[in-house]
Amino acid sequence: MTNIPKWLLKAINKILRAFIWKDLQQVQGGCCLVAWDKVQRHIDLGGLGIPN
Incomplete structure (x- = not known):
């Protein structure tokens, strides 16, 4: 794996x-209705299966 800059x-x-x-202009934090850890859960566990 290559070293990807944090930025x-x-x-x-x-x-x-x-x-x-x-949309990108409105994302400033605090606008999510579901916590990210729940979104990235496997589909079988009730998440969307989106990797972090």
């Missing part, structure tokens, strides 16, 4: 969350 990982994560929750 790039944060930027990608922000885009992914914006895709799921709201």
